[in-house]
Amino acid sequence: MSLAEPHILVVGAGALGLTCAYHLQLGGARISLLVRPHREQALCRPQKLYHYNDHSVKELDTCRVLTDPAQLQGQSFDYVLLTLDGATCRSEQGVATLQALGVALADTDAKLVICGVGIGLYEHVQGTTGLDRGRLLQGTMKMFAYQVGGPDTPQPPAEYARTHDSADIAYLSFPDRVGFILAARPGAAAKAFARAYDRSGVSTCQLIPAGIYEATTSMFSPFILASAINGWQGTESLLADGELWRLCCRSQREILRLKRFGLTGKLLSLLLTDASLAKKMRATDRDATPMGYTAFNRCHHGGKVLAQNVQILENCVAAGDRAGQAMVATRSLLQRRAEAHRTRG
Numbered sequence: 001m002s003l004a005e006p007h008i009l010v011v012g013a014g015a016l017g018l019t020c021a022y023h024l025q026l027g028g029a030r031i032s033l034l035v036r037p038h039r040e041q042a043l044c045r046p047q048k049l050y051h052y053n054d055h056s057v058k059e060l061d062t063c064r065v066l067t068d069p070a071q072l073q074g075q076s077f078d079y080v081l082l083t084l085d086g087a088t089c090r091s092e093q094g095v096a097t098l099q100a101l102g103v104a105l106a107d108t109d110a111k112l113v114i115c116g117v118g119i120g121l122y123e124h125v126q127g128t129t130g131l132d133r134g135r136l137l138q139g140t141m142k143m144f145a146y147q148v149g150g151p152d153t154p155q156p157p158a159e160y161a162r163t164h165d166s167a168d169i170a171y172l173s174f175p176d177r178v179g180f181i182l183a184a185r186p187g188a189a190a191k192a193f194a195r196a197y198d199r200s201g202v203s204t205c206q207l208i209p210a211g212i213y214e215a216t217t218s219m220f221s222p223f224i225l226a227s228a229i230n231g232w233q234g235t236e237s238l239l240a241d242g243e244l245w246r247l248c249c250r251s252q253r254e255i256l257r258l259k260r261f262g263l264t265g266k267l268l269s270l271l272l273t274d275a276s277l278a279k280k281m282r283a284t285d286r287d288a289t290p291m292g293y294t295a296f297n298r299c300h301h302g303g304k305v306l307a308q309n310v311q312i313l314e315n316c317v318a319a320g321d322r323a324g325q326a327m328v329a330t331r332s333l334l335q336r337r338a339e340a341h342r343t344r345g
Contacts, residue, residue, distance in 0.1 A: 005030055006196045007076060009066075009110075011101070012083035013039055015145035015300075016115060018047055019171045020081060022060040023179055027199030032064040032077070040067050042168075050148065050167035052291045055160045057167055069100030077110040079193055082125065086116040087307035095128055102129030111189045113137045113182070117217035118312035119260070119319055137190055138213055139182035143203070144288065144296045145171035152303060154295035172291040179203030183213035215261040215268060221312040222251035222330065223281070224301045225337045232298040235281045247336075249274045250329035255316050259323045310334070 006029045010017045013035045021031045033043055047060040066072065080101065088094045105112065114125050117140055126136055146153050148167050156164045164170055173179060180197055184190050184207040197205035208216075226248035230238045239245050249272075255261075256269035285293045301309055313334050320327035 006078040007032070008196075009034060009072070009075075009077045009080045010083060011080060011097070013043055014083060014304075015147050015169050015171070016141050017081065017083040018060060018169050019049065019143060019145040020083070020115075020141055020180065021063065022047075022049055022058060023200040023203045024197060025060060025063075026202065027196060029196055031060075032066060032075075034066045034069065034072070037067045040065050047169065048167040050156070050160075050164045050170040052156065052170060052172040055156065055163060057163060069097065069104055072101070072104035075104075076108060077105075079196075080105065080110050080112045081115060082112055083115045085305045085308040086118045086121045087305070087311050089116055089121060090124060090311075098125060098128040102131055105129070105131060105135075109135075111135050111137055111193070113139050113193065115140045116308065117214075118221075118308060119214070119218055119258075119315040122214075134186050135189075137182060137186070137193065138210065139180060139190075139193075139205075140217065141179065142181050142206075143171050143173050143179045144291055144300075145169055146296065146299055146304075150299070150303075153299050154291045157290065170291075172288060172296070173203060174287050177202070177204050178206045180205040181213065182207055183210040184208060185210040209264070211261060211264045212268075215256055215265045218312055218316060219252040219255045221309040221316075222248045222255070222333055224297060224306075224309045225313065225333050227294070227297055228302050228306070229333075229336050229340045232294055232302060234294045235285050239278050239281070244336075245278070246274060247329050247333055249277050251313075251333045252277065254320070254325075254327050254330050258316065258319050258325065260319060310337070 008024055008029045009032045010021050011034045013033050025031050035043060043065045044062065046062050049058040049060060051058055084094055089098065112131060112135060114122060114136060122136065122138060126133060148165060148170050182190050182194060182205055190207055194205040194207055226244055227238055229244060230241055253269040253272060256265040258265060288296065313330055317327045317330050
């Protein structure tokens with residue numbers, strides 16, 4: 001791969017896909033987008049991204065837009081970012097897309113980065129595409145981003161509303177400047193992608209051990225479902241609901257203790273007490289200013305990818321059942337969320 005100008009295909013042009021594309025393009029990457037036909041016209045112009053940190057508007061230059069996986073034949077890419085969430089990847093249309101990607105990429109050297117998270121997704125993508133495991137990476141965006149104009153989105157301070165509303169995407173960077181996290185396996189491909197991302201000069205890609213990546217991304221869903229049960233009233237409200245917060249924390253530790261996460265998961269489960277998890281949530285609350293941690297989670301995790309979060313916990317329960325591990329708290333959290341959803345209509 002040419003570090004100066006890698007060719008990257010982004011599958012899906014939602015908030016994650018376009019925000020990652022902007023930072024990769026900023027570092028010199030050539031970007032192509034594979035999207036549904038109805039999105040083509042909107043993407044045949046530069047995309048505007050509102051940056052909450054300084055209330056400026058960034059621009060993703062016009063990218064080549066493809067609408068049919070058949071157009072990938074004969075194309076050469078260094079990396080393909082699969083930005084579809086886990087539930088979408090398992091849908092009928094998602095499966096068809098994965099199969100088409102597998103055919104198009106089979107005789108190339110492209111590496112596929114799976115940006116959805118959750119137990120079983122890696123195996124699903126690998127089995128559906130037929131790509132060798134040495135060509136699959138797992139990574140996702142750490143920044144918060146959403147499509148402007150969608151339902152129940154966060155809102156900037158009033159004086160920046162017009163600037164915000166003029167954009168296609170809004171995003172927030174965290175103080176540590178880490179914009180993307182990537183499992184560090186396979187090593188050479190992961191390091192090369194991180195170098196390409198880091199060339200933006202404004203955001204970095206953090207490599208973490210593969211086991212820790214899967215464990216920590218899976219254990220986030222109990223917090224989302226607990227927040228939904230609490231009515232998205234915010235971190236402090238959730239922490240004040242002692243019974244629900246303890247259930248959330250027990251579910252997170254149950255997930256970490258799944259056999260697939262081995263000794264790493266067990267050690268993490270011992271380190272993550274209710275108090276340390278509460279401290280982490282409060283710190284993220286502070287770091288997510290001015291977009292708002294709860295506002296983003298309500299919009300994104302409680303809306304667009306709620307099905308993925310529910311599916312992650314269901315898959316965790318199934319994994320525990322297969323291994324003979326009791327998943328009492330996780331099962332209870334799913335039941336409470338289902339009851340709350342029925343009650344609220």
